[in-house]
Amino acid sequence: MPSNVAQSEVVPSENRKTQRAIDLRSDTVTQPTQEMRRAMAEAEVADDVYGEDPTMNHLQERAARIFQKEAAIFVPTGTMGNQVAIRVHTQHGQEIICEERAHFINLESATVAAFSGCQPRTIYGADGVITWEQIKKKIAPPAYYRAQTGLISLENTGSLAGGTIFPQEIADEICDGAHEAGLPVHLDGARIFNAATAMGKTVAEIARKFDSVMFCLSKGLCAPVGSMLVGSRAFIDKARRVRKAMGGGMRQSGVLAAAGLIAIEKMPARLQEDHDNARLLAEGLAEIKGIKIDARKVRTNILVFSIVGTGMDTAEFSRSLAEKNVLAAGIDQEQMRFVTHNDVGREDCLKTLEAVRGICSR
């Protein structure tokens, strides 16, 4: 099941065998493009554990350049990227301050506890956005019996919050305050290219004050595998040790980097299309009786909407949709999530709205 679908079952559709399903479960389902497949087949490779894979080195240099950070490292998954960053930034027995829906504490198998020996100190923020005002009250006082704060982690876009944008002024203020208090700040930027598109900023502008950023090459950017961590040279050198310790040292990984290069160079330019489709879905859903969504809040490729008024729970709603060849899942019993991506076009969105109207009028 896609890593960022929380609760309800993922519904396989019988129809999928005969007809391509409209798959709105997540942007993790995207197919690599033909250009990626060709580049992967032709990639020049060598052993990356020796640091000799030319395609991988090229990807890491390009990522560092695009984010205007000193260095970058490829990791097989976003989870590994976040957890390597946390391991490097923290010591066992510390706390990490984050919003309560943060991906790294909800959908990454308690790795902060198991691997870094830390506990989360959560804050609720509307739309997943927390402020320096809130955070500074949660920084542990130096009492010897209090777990000390080791890290602050933010998310942009906020995945479980519904693809929300983290406003730059608020993020910058948090980074400034944290640095003054001697604390590093990590950004889970799994979908930072979606954020950049919606904010009209470059990823470098968003990343500027963060000590480390994780972003995904898979998902909306369509690479089959991979995420990256960017940060200072010293941070990335430590991350390479931790990645190896977690079993993430790879050999001829240039075949993956070849797809990743296309993901960062070419795919961000088409993300606006996904955002337009998400808005189209949101506006259509807002008109359907029993469904509640504020379409104006949908700014990226994720939309979360309440179906309480339909009398169905999300499992039943998902099953009914699957019968109409549309795949989606709930994030809890009352809220459904749709995610748009490269393999879902405008026509598919119109068909989806037709399907939702059908099941809601029964």
Ligand SMILES: *Cc1c(COP(=O)(O)O)cnc(C)c1O
């Ligand atoms: C997908 C995602 C991750 C983890 O990525 P995986 O490749 O699934 O491990 C981390 N954070 C956010 C916000 C995500 O959406």
